[in-house]
Amino acid sequence: MASAPHIVVIGGGSTGVGIARDLSMRGLDVTLLEQGNLTHGTTGRMHGLLHSGGRYAVADQASATECIEENRVLRDIASHCVEMTGGLFVKRPEDTEEYFERKLEGCRECSIPAEVVSREEARAMEPHLAKDIDRAISVPDGAVDPFRLVVANAASAQEHGARIETHSTVTDLLVEAGEVVGVEVEHDSGSGKRVHGTAGARERIRADHVVNATGAWAGRLGEMAGVDIEVRPSKGVMTIMNVRQVDTVINRCRPKGDADIVVPHETTAILGTTDEEVDDPADYPEKQWEVDLMIDSLSELVPVLAEARTIRSFWGVRPLYEPPEVGSDDPTDITRDYFLLDHDERDALPGMTSIVGGKFTTYRMMGEEISDHICAKFGIEADCQTAEVPLPGSEEFSVLRDYMDEFGLRSPIGRRSVERLGSRAETVLQTDEPNPTVCNCEAVTRAEVQDAIEGSGSDLNAVRIRTRASMGNCQGGLCSHRLANELHGNYDEATTRAAWDELLQERWKGQRHALWGEQLSQAMLNYALHATTQNRDNDPADGDPVEFAAFDSGDPTVGRSDGHDVAADGGCRDGD
Amino acid sequence: MSDAESPHEFEPAEPNTGEEFETVEVFPEDSFDLRPGSDSCYKCSTCDTNCPVAEVDDEFPGPKFQGPEQWRLKQNEEDYEIDDSVMDCSNCMRCDNACPAGVPLSQMHNTARGEYVSESMSKRSVTYWRNRILANYRTSARIASTVPRLANFVMNFGPARWLMEKTMGVTSEREFPAFATETFREWYSREGGAAGSRERAREHRERVGDPVDADKKVAYFHGCYSNYNTPEVGKAMVRVFERFGYEVVVPEQGCSGTPMFANGMLDDARRDAEVNISSLSDLVDQGYDAIASCTSCSMALRQEYPELFDIEGVDEVAANTFESVEYLRIHEDLPGALEDADIDDEMAAEFAYHAPCHARNQGLDRQAVELFGDLEAVDIEDVGDSCSGISGTYGWKSEKYEKSMEIGEEMFEHMEHAEGDTGMTECPTCAMQMEHGTGYEIRHPLELLEAALVD
Amino acid sequence: MAIESDVLVVGGGLAGLTAALAAARSGGDVRLLSYKQSTLRSASGLVDILGYTPAGDGPLTDPYGAIPTLPETHPYRTVGVDTVREAMSLFDEAAPTYRGAHTDTNALVPTHGGTVKPTGRYPASASAGLASDGRDMLLVGLESMTDFDAPRAAAHLEAAGVPFDVRGVEIQFPGDLRADAKVTRYAKLLDTDGEVSVRGRERPAREALAARVAPHHEGEGRVGFPAVLGDDDPGGVRAALADHLGAAVFEVPMGPPSLPGLRLEDHLFAALDDAGVSIETGNPVTGFEGEDRVEQVFVDKNGAKIPNTAEQYVLATGGLVGKGIDSDREAVHEPIFDCHVAHASDRYEWFDGDVFGDHPFARFGVDTDHHLRPLAADGDVEFENLRAAGAVLGGYDFAAEKSGSGVSIATGYQAGHTAAQEAS
Incomplete structure (x- = not known):
């Protein structure tokens, strides 16, 4: 092909990067635009469940079937993002037999491997399950790290020539002669990697086709082009526990309801969720009762949760969509299926396609379908490769290799690092320099942080989602300044200070929902460290100049004559 | 209550070894998710x-x-x-x-x-077996103490030690502790066992005007060391407690498990813990408190057992276990008794006291210095809060010996600085290290109490 | 039979230690019960008095001058400025290695984050680092110590406008220590001047460290290191480095674990030993007996309850970090005596949305009368013989004000002193 069509994909969530990767692998010229960091929207705000399809096996079998197919694909192509934990649908005595049987039947109808396990077997697998559960169905649920998956997709797209722009907000769609021909975008800090303090820039990007993959924000993009896209955003809370109380995904075996799932996620467990329609995907109330509901309801399945430490809560907004004629009242009735809206056919507006609805587990399938659609538009015959070609990090990779000795790391640190980096571990961790651990909670070493900085610019939140640094129990209390230190050398002091502050604010945001017991004590310790020890809240570098001469410059009678004060301040014991 | 009335027909005076004890798996898998x-x-x-x-x-x-x-x-x-x-x-x-x-x-x-x-550790490795032998000190000690003089010779016989260092990795820098010619349990039996103790306790009660049938009875957990190596500590315990009117029984017991915990030999530790909990919880049920003179033993019974083993009675035993001097401090007017105490023997000395690490968790690290600080005939000086460095079996391992001595250096220095050349500590292995590093003779606080209070 | 004393202090942090010392100096027979080690080891070792007003004005040059302007409920107002001065004198006596007593004026000390902060007393080890001292400064970081990046801290100090030139360099600590070596490992090597291997040769640690710095040293009058310069003999370590480098040597106070905090704790415990205070650590006080008076408290040892009794009691168990104040999803409470702790019933009113906002949780603690006796919700004294000191007190945000140590010392002093007087 002389010149490949240029496709602008808007949205840096799983769907957007999935499309970008697919199209670029097929040889198209792709630009991806994301208003925040990758995963800024819904993708970064989900419970990390890799669906087996079991959850949809009764009410939505089409979705269930797609899930189990994609579940198998992702285990293969994204092995370093996926942990095959297995899942259980646990029936308590008050849950109906009938639903249990329907669930089992439904799984079998959708070809989801499902086995009934007794109470004893279930509790042997998960000792923290309540003693009085009845029995359970085991399914191949898993856990997936959405950050890692999205970053790997974006990296793959880049390898295939795509341009990825984060912190770049689409401010308008360019419509000429009734056709979308491009976008107007505002870059926060110039194009390329984000660097704090760099001047912003506006750019008009012309495109042969624009893909709107903005999820809950799809309606807003539609407005710019004058078309209606009736996304019905629905919020759900997720509460993060400090440790994994379970190593298997625990679902409550009853019809749809709030607070019915615990997902072991990396070092934590995530409790979910609620389902409540909101008007604005960017601005909605985050309520105490939602958090309390997670803990109170899910401790019926896993009693230890009642006293366990939560480190934060966050809310995600599902970009649900249903054709306007369906008219469901309750958001839980809205299908989890996805819809491809060809605006040429639908609204007589050529040049743009939207993809709405759907779920994380099937992101790749959605990308494949939309890519097929676009290729067809341009008469390109190219096969989809995303189901076969592993993502960067998941190539020919075996976690069983003894990486610990190879990289001089302690067993669990090496283990966690390799799990995160996958096949890139060797490139990243092999270093002759000292490689201290920067984030102790999540076992993230300097080498991994430096690798992430290379991919993130000066944005420490982008470093965070790549590495999990500052996502453990101290929530950045003891490592935020270390991360800022790591930035320095790559960026100047003012830039590192801005990035540091931004990280502190971001970490505070979710932690506010966990402020009682241990996490309130942690928050107070963090506050004392940042404000008392570091004086970050009254940093003279940020504020008014200080009149240094007005303060104590040292006791003139002590030690100045010989240039140092070495009075015996040694041990406390006699003779020291 | 006479022994015959005890519900289990248990004769605490009988020095059972626990060899025949059948273990009951209460909790088949102690796999705690921590x-x-x-x-x-x-x-x-x-x-x-x-x-x-x-x-x-x-x-x-x-x-x-x-x-x-x-x-x-x-x-x-x-x-x-x-x-x-x-x-x-x-x-x-x-x-x-x-x-x-x-x-x-x-x-x-x-x-x-x-x-x-x-x-992860090879069960065929020399290190594993070396650790296992060190951890199961009681087994070796039991055999050795049947022929104490021979054992004392062989254990510190140069070529034998060289061989142990080369083949097992047991440092030849240290001298093995000597085995007593009469174990504490043998002495206790000879003194009439539980019945003898009861009689003597009654005499003391009478002497001070306490009710003769006062409910003062304790079960002594002597541990391996007081039994095989330093029976004088055990004897002091019995005499001091009897002097305050307590009858002392000496129940069936195994190793406290301390060296086994330190070497990750939890199965071995559990086997002995079952023996210890079983016999002590019977006695606790009967109103006895458990007393240890070794702070690592009391630590094991109080903290490690409930943390690591789900054995019936483990919490009750933990709540009723005390270190010997601590117990007297809580239940008797010890400062009052010491006020007009008179010491005129070799215990009228200046002691360099080291608080064992395991005493710290029990809040006992300052007890001896505070208690003996006002005694006229003695001086006691705390040599600081550093670790002695031996930590039971740690300092016996060839590869750890240097580190062990480096850790102990601070204590040795403070001991040298202190007046006098006698050391004091509650922990037998700390005592070993103190002696090894300074050549001082090391005594137990109970021995000082005995000198002060027992005629 | 309970363990007896005139004054029983519960808590072994700065407030409890000061209370016990003040009580013992006032002639009391004093016993101190401390559960675990205090937050002194988490703090920088600087002893702040007052750096900013609650409204955020500052840095204040004169902490004492600002005390009368504080809200009436502030613990400093409860004890009064004269008591603060007396208490600081006691501290100065007990901690002879601290500096700053020669003036009422605050000092500005560089922090490991690169800012400066106002403080009332600083360890001798930090004295050559003051930001109002005009000598040029070289900061030395250790490559594997992620908490302190000397070039970044230097650039940050420059941005803060310090009145001297400052540079930062990173070196590798001699001896190829593992990257995760603890601060105590560095301190021990320097304390003992242990041998380290440098290019195959064994050299004493102090000399080897100085040799690593020397090529980077361009005649600056002072050289700063992260606070790892010895635990038992920090003066000796600094003197040796200073001799080798021909410049004053100082430490930049660090976050946890803090060697300066640890050294301060050692000094204070030694002062208590000298004063004849009986000390027991390791087990928690979990309960008490008494109605209007506290009759006795119980130390829990793995289920055994050991009674301790006294005439007067001081509660110095710390705040949210030290767990003298605890919380659950519903409420905030004081766990030992269940003293009243004022708080909003909605836990979403316990915090501000901004990370450095005006956080109510930072001011959680017990309210007291003028004698530091905790008050119940109705304003009545909870127990006539119980006084509170330090972070267990409410009504002040020590982190924002930089007043933590000063409040602990002043209220500890007052509580201990009064308790001893009442007991006699």
Whole structure:
């Protein structure tokens, strides 16, 4: 092909990067635009469940079937993002037999491997399950790290020539002669990697086709082009526990309801969720009762949760969509299926396609379908490769290799690092320099942080989602300044200070929902460290100049004559 | 109550060895998931500043990593290995005493060490067997003490020690402790056992005007060392307690498990714990309190057992176990008794006192100095809060010997600085290290109490 | 039979230690019960008095001058400025290695984050680092110590406008220590001047460290290191480095674990030993007996309850970090005596949305009368013989004000002193 069509994909969530990767692998010229960091929207705000399809096996079998197919694909192509934990649908005595049987039947109808396990077997697998559960169905649920998956997709797209722009907000769609021909975008800090303090820039990007993959924000993009896209955003809370109380995904075996799932996620467990329609995907109330509901309801399945430490809560907004004629009242009735809206056919507006609805587990399938659609538009015959070609990090990779000795790391640190980096571990961790651990909670070493900085610019939140640094129990209390230190050398002091502050604010945001017991004590310790020890809240570098001469410059009678004060301040014991 | 009335027809005076004891698996898998323990950690690292090993050995990553961090990073997959550095922990348990947030550090270390030994350590390795033999000191001691003089000769016979160093990795720098020609239990039997003690306790009650049938009875957990090596400590315990009107019984008992915990030999420790809990909980039910003269033994009964083993009665025994001097301090007017005490023998000395690490968690590290500080005939000086460095079996291992002496250096220096050349401590292995590092003779606080209070 | 004393202090942090010392100096027979080690080891070792007003004005040059302007409920107002001065004198006596007593004026000390902060007393080890001292400064970082990046801290100080030139360099600590070596490992090597291996040769640690710095040293009058310069003999370590480098040597106070905090704790415990205070650590006080008076408290040892009794009691168990104040999803409470702790019933009113906003949780603690006796919700004294000191007190945000140590010392002093007087 002389010149490949240029496709602008808007949205840096799983769907957007999935499309970008697919199209670029097929040889198209792709630009991806994301208003925040990758995963800024819904993708970064989900419970990390890799669906087996079991959850949809009764009410939505089409979705269930797609899930189990994609579940198998992702285990293969994204092995370093996926942990095959297995899942259980646990029936308590008050849950109906009938639903249990329907669930089992439904799984079998959708070809989801499902086995009934007794109470004893279930509790042997998960000792923290309540003693009085009845029995359970085991399914191949898993856990997936959405950050890692999205970053790997974006990296793959880049390898295939795509341009990825984060912190770049689409401010308008360019419509000429009734056709979308491009976008107007505002870059926060110039194009390329984000660097704090760099001047912003506006750019008009012309495109042969624009893909709107903005999820809950799809309606807003539609407005710019004058078309209606009736996304019905629905919020759900997720509460993060400090440790994994379970190593298997625990679902409550009853019809749809709030607070019915615990997902072991990396070092934590995530409790979910609620389902409540909101008007604005960017601005909605985050309520105490939602958090309390997670803990109170899910401790019926896993009693230890009642006293366990939560480190934060966050809310995600599902970009649900249903054709306007369906008219469901309750958001839980809205299908989890996805819809491809060809605006040429639908609204007589050529040049743009939207993809709405759907779920994380099937992101790749959605990308494949939309890519097929676009290729067809341009008469390109190219096969989809995303189901076969592993993502960067998941190539020919075996976690069983003894990486610990190879990289001089302690067993669990090496283990966690390799799990995160996958096949890139060797490139990243092999270093002759000292490689201290920067984030102790999540076992993230300097080498991994430096690798992430290379991919993130000066944005420490982008470093965070790549590495999990500052996502453990101290929530950045003891490592935020270390991360800022790591930035320095790559960026100047003012830039590192801005990035540091931004990280502190971001970490505070979710932690506010966990402020009682241990996490309130942690928050107070963090506050004392940042404000008392570091004086970050009254940093003279940020504020008014200080009149240094007005303060104590040292006791003139002590030690100045010989240039140092070495009075015996040694041990406390006699003779020291 | 006479022994015959005891519900289990148990004769505490009978020095049973526990060999025939049948273990009952109450909880077949003691596989505690300690990840929730990480919830208490704020990452303040106070524990790390208390670790005597991390201070001299940067290969050891410190208690925070070994405890809450490692546990939090762990996933219940079979190939999630415990880092081998856990074997460098000396199990001094100072981190427990440090943590402001109540993280169960030593429980995490003990469990991780147990897991490492059972899953990652070769059972055919010399190190494993060396550790196992060191940990099961009681077994060797029992055999040796049947022929104490021969054992004392052989154990410190140069060529034998050379061979042990070369083949087993047991340092030849140290002298093995001497075995007594008469064990404490043999002496106790000879003195009439429980019946004899009851009689003497009654005499003392009469002497001071207490009711003759006062309900004052304790069960003595002497541990291995007081039995085989320093029976004078056990004898002092019995005499001092009887002087306050307590009848002392000496129940069937095995090793407290301390050296086994330190070497990750949890199965061995459990076997002995079952014997100890079984016999002590019977006595606790009958109103006895359990008394140990070794602070590591009391520590095991009070803290490690309930943390590591689900054995029936374990909590009751823990709540009713005390260190010997502590018990008297709580129940008797010890300062009053010492006020007009008179010491005119060799115990009228100047003591360099070292508080064992295991005394710290029990709040006993200042007890001896506070108690004896006002005694006229003696001087007692605290040699500081450092670790002695031997930590039971740690300092016996060839590869750890140097580190052990480096840790102990601070204590040795303070001992040299102190007046006098007699040391004092509650812990038999600390005593070994104190003697090894300074050549001082080392006494137990009970011996001083005996000198002060028993005619 | 309970263990007896005139004054029983519960808590072994700065407030409890000061209370016990003040009580013992006032002639009381004093016993101190401390559960675990205090937050002194988490703090920088600087002893702040007052750096900013609650409204955020500052840095204040004169902490004492600002005390009368504080809200009436502030613990400093409860004890009064004269008591603060007396208490600081006691501290100065007990901690002879601290500096700053020669003036009422605050000092500005560089922090490991690169800012400066106002403080009332600083360890001798930090004295050559003051930001109002005009000598040029070289900061030395250790490559594997992620908490302190000397070039970044230097650039940050420059941005803060310090009146001297400052540079930062990173070196590798001699001896190829593992990257995760603890601060105590560095301190021990320097304390003992242990041998480290440098290019195959064994050299004493102090000399080897100085040799690593020397090529980077361009005649600056002072050289700063992260606070790892010895635990038992920091003066000796600094003197040796200073001799080798021909410049004053100082430490930049660090976050946890803090060696300066640890050294301060050692000094204070030694002062208590000298004063004849009986000390027991390791086990928590979990309960008490008494109605209007506290009759006795119980130390829990793995289930055994050991009674301790006294005439007067001081509660110095710390705040949210030290767990003298605890919370759950519903409420905030004081766990030992269940003293009243004022707080909003909605826990979403416990915090501000901004990370450095005006956080109510930072001011959680017990309210007291003028004698530091905790008050119940109705304003009545909870127990006539119980006084509170330090972070367990409410009504002040020590982190924002930089007043933590000063409040602990002043209220500890007052509580201990009064308790001893009442008991006699």
